[in-house]
Amino acid sequence: MTVEIKPETERLAREEIARGHVHSVDELIEVAVHTLRAKHPLAAPVGEPRPRKPRKNLADFLLESPFAGAGLDLERQKDHPRDIDL
Numbered sequence: 001m002t003v004e005i006k007p008e009t010e011r012l013a014r015e016e017i018a019r020g021h022v023h024s025v026d027e028l029i030e031v032a033v034h035t036l037r038a039k040h041p042l043a044a045p046v047g048e049p050r051p052r053k054p055r056k057n058l059a060d061f062l063l064e065s066p067f068a069g070a071g072l073d074l075e076r077q078k079d080h081p082r083d084i085d086l
Contacts, residue, residue: 022028
C-alpha cells in the first residue's frame with residue numbers, strides 16, 4: 001500500500017520515531033488507530049466488541065473536575081435528626 005502524506009505529517013512521524021515513542025511508521029499508525037477507537041468507541045469495526053466504560057458512583061463523579069479540590073465533604077450522616085413538634 002502506498003500512502004501519501006503532507007511533509008508536516010512526515011516530520012511529526014519522524015519525530016515520534018526519533019523520540020522512541022514508536023519504532024516504525026506501522027507502529028505509529030497502529031497506536032493511532034487504537035487511541036482513536038478508545039476515544040470514540042463507535043469507530044471500532046462492526047463485530048468487534050466495544051469497550052465498556054466502568055460505571056461511576058456519585059462520590060466519584062463529584063470528585064472529578066470541575067468539583068475536584070472544592071473541599072466537598074461526602075461523608076454520609078448515619079442519622080438524620082429532625083425536629084418534631086408534639
